Amino acid sequence: MSTTQVKAYGTQAADADLKEIIIKRRELTPKDVEIDILYCGVCHSDLHTARNDWQNTVYPAVPGHEIVGKVTNVGDSVTKYKVGDTVAVGCLVDSCRACSSCKDDLEQYCENGWTGTYNGPDKHLEGQQTYGGYSQKVVVDEHFVLKVPENLDLAAVAPVLCAGITTWSPLRHWNVKEGSKVAVVGLGGLGHMAIKLAKGLGAEVFLFSRSPEKKQDAKELGCDAVIISTDENQMEAVAGKFDVIIDTVPYEHDLNPYIATLHHSGTLVLVGFLGPLESILNTAPMVMGRKAISGSLIGGIAETQELLDFCGEKNIVSDIEMIDIQNINEAYERMLKSDVKYRFVIDMKSLN
Template identity: 55%
Template sequence: MISAHGYAAHAADKPLTPFAFERREPGPRDVQMSVLYCGICHSDLHQVRGDWEPMIPSLYPMVPGHEIVGRVTKVGARVAKFKIGDTVGVGCMVNSCRTCPACRNGLEQYCESGATMTYNGRERDSGDPTFGGYSDVLVTNEDFVVRIPDNLDLKAVAPLLCAGITTYSPLRHWKAGPGVRVGIIGLGGLGHMGIKFARAFGAEVTLLTTSPSKVHDAERLGAHATLVTRDAAVFTKNAGKFDLLFNTIPTGHDVNPYLQLLAQDGVMILVGALTALTPPPLGANLLFNRRSLVGSIIGGIRETQEMLDFCGAHTIMCDVEVIPLQNVNAAFERLAKGDVHYRFVIDMESLRRESARAA
């Protein structure tokens, strides 16, 4: 076994603390990597705090982290795609059944038997808990490892592995592009990448935010316009003005005012709210104007590589605030308040420095 060090949550209401654990020795198709950077996704906060119980149980101890960039330190005998020294990424999934129609279509996130998640999941063979990227070392099957373009800043790449693909995939699927009026709801980790991708795809992009303080940044990130949604009149004034809404609000909420912003055949994509939408969507807000309310999770491995290559070609990266792992609890508090600009990324050197000092 390999000894690993990271930070773990031990209960929903307790801070994360240093945690030593073991990972498997790399098997023939495994890649072992030294973790360089790991982004902090709002899903980490939800799962640490048990927000998705009982639908998605929180398994403790939990080492979160699924926006991982690492450097390969060892490869199994049958690994074909990677070699020692390569810069690689791991996102939200580390395995899937590989045989169901979804897996065969490169949509492992919709695997019929459930994809194996990078943390807060269980390995398919052993049933052992999976531990994520708030740690120094990772061992992952090469089919779930992606290549990082060499022209990008690695700390600003890490959040592409979740926030990037979660926005890229549905914006592609629902055809954000020239002539399409796209509204991005919420300017956090997902929202800021939503603006960048929708803009790169040629769409007309508006940010819908609850924070007047973020208006200036939205334009810098590529939005053509911004609407501050604290004022209810904004919804009536802009009724029917959007073709596509990308909704990143992290909790159940009233989607009705947003649905009314959609034009005929407009689509609102939910990616944030897993829990009840209250009050529920009103039928009339869907029937009239033939609107759709849809959802999406992350993206498959093939599309994740496509997204990274697109980012390499267009020099697209995340706006990040780099922190040492020791500050993770303070970052969680700020994330809970929406005080994020626009993704926290952990520099894993901080852990190595601490270990070196202790030795």
């Protein structure tokens, strides 16, 4: 297949900074959409991939799976989009589309393995992995392209494609609605979106935090109250209260105190931490109250479109700090220190 060269920002090794490189994008197939990238959000997964924290990175690596842009060309068989449309691409650019998960619009659980927007096998270009949104353009099958409501701040839409859908999917799956009682553990990129979206669905929303200084920020995002998780009295006061807890903490932590705050049949959903939990889990309150611990991974394409439409109706976007691509290495260091409210977004015209 013929290719086109485009500028990107990527890294050649785990211990190397990101810098400008040239990558290849495929020429359009009949179902492809070519997108000029305007904005790309910066996710912790980008950093983990660039630095090979998950031991699966193929170099050179070009991160970025929170993409917003304009359609510049379409394949002959494309029906959903036309040149000039404002569109988005999230964490997925392909799946088998034939397994039961894909048929249920849950491509993120594809039984034959979905293809990530970056660092996945590119079935169109033999021997090459997919390259992400830290680049001028991307070419994506129309099935995995999303419509963006025109009324939204396009830069602030970018993190909705990952931080937003990661929290929206469990809120929808566990049927959060008007009057539901939802708690969020951790106030960062994921946590701030969980608060906004749960509030938009009509829930009563609380934040669990170890940091009293986050109270004002949480209230401004729409939280009804903040519970200091290290304060036993505050934790006892919300025992048995919550229908759903969205746990966004990305490192190992004790779940037992939070399970005690679930209402009967309530569920704590892990969306931030991947890996073994070494603290002993006390199953007694789970058995006695039909409480559950579950996990959730991003969302399917239909669900992500539903989220974008909802954000358009409710005027919900992420709180962002805009950066130029030349500052991405500094942004990674700041992100490790949680020194951002709440998501970096790259203005991709800085690459040009």
